[in-house]
Amino acid sequence: MTLQTLCFDADDTLWHDDSLFDFTHRRFHELMAAYASPDHLEARLQAAEERNLHLYGYGVKGFTLSMIETALEVMHADAPVSMIGEILAAGRAMLGLPVRLLEGVSTTLRTLSEQYRLVLISRGELLNQEQKLASSGLGDLFEAVEIVSSKDRATYARLFARYGEAGTSAMIGNSLQADVLPAIEAGGWGVHIPYASRWSPESEASGDHDRFVRLSGMAELPAWLLSLN
Numbered sequence: 001m002t003l004q005t006l007c008f009d010a011d012d013t014l015w016h017d018d019s020l021f022d023f024t025h026r027r028f029h030e031l032m033a034a035y036a037s038p039d040h041l042e043a044r045l046q047a048a049e050e051r052n053l054h055l056y057g058y059g060v061k062g063f064t065l066s067m068i069e070t071a072l073e074v075m076h077a078d079a080p081v082s083m084i085g086e087i088l089a090a091g092r093a094m095l096g097l098p099v100r101l102l103e104g105v106s107t108t109l110r111t112l113s114e115q116y117r118l119v120l121i122s123r124g125e126l127l128n129q130e131q132k133l134a135s136s137g138l139g140d141l142f143e144a145v146e147i148v149s150s151k152d153r154a155t156y157a158r159l160f161a162r163y164g165e166a167g168t169s170a171m172i173g174n175s176l177q178a179d180v181l182p183a184i185e186a187g188g189w190g191v192h193i194p195y196a197s198r199w200s201p202e203s204e205a206s207g208d209h210d211r212f213v214r215l216s217g218m219a220e221l222p223a224w225l226l227s228l229n
């Protein structure tokens with residue numbers, strides 16, 4: 001059994017992403033400290049993000065709009081213009097930060113690109129993801145970059161067919177729900193590499209399937225691929 005196409009998630013699989021959002025969350029809490037308790041603010045922000053997800057999709061710009069919406073909500077639409085400016089600045093700062101690759105990613109992908117077809121599959125905003133890929137230095141290693149609005153069985157079935165066939169394709173990512181399980185449902189292999197600071201065994205149901213594996217880091221991927229042969 002030799003796989004031919006390796007598809008990679010981007011955020012928190014190739015580079016750090018959640019930690020940026022954590023940082024901006026803290027900044028938002030600082031800005032709003034006088035107007036809402038942390039719990040109330042967080043609940044309102046989360047509700048706004050969920051409400052807007054189908055309109056804005058995943059990414060920094062949608063997150064920024066949801067922060068502004070939350071500020072207007074908790075300040076009863078009396079948010080000063082300067083506050084809106086501060087929130088916009090906090091969001092914009094996220095877009096300009098340098099990409100920090102996860103450990104083992106650069107070396108591993110460079111090695112694997114000599115033998116496998118690499119495809120990047122990410123949700124999020126096209127421009128932002130392209131900029132991150134360019135500044136990551138990994139851009140040349142991927143045969144294709146697919147920015148999708150949802151990661152479900154149909155998406156993976158379509159993309160596996162586009163770049164090979166499902167049975168010889170794998171999706172590698174930090175999210176069981178978005179990256180791994182729907183890829184397996186589509187007939188491919190699923191490789192779960194949890195993002196260290198977020199994942200606990202209880203946080204997500206364990207995958208249990210012939211075409212599933214969980215690795216603790218990207219550097220373990222080549223050995224697992226060899227073990228399939």
Ligand SMILES: [Mg+2]
Nearest residue numbers: 009011012174
């Ligand atoms: Mg991810």
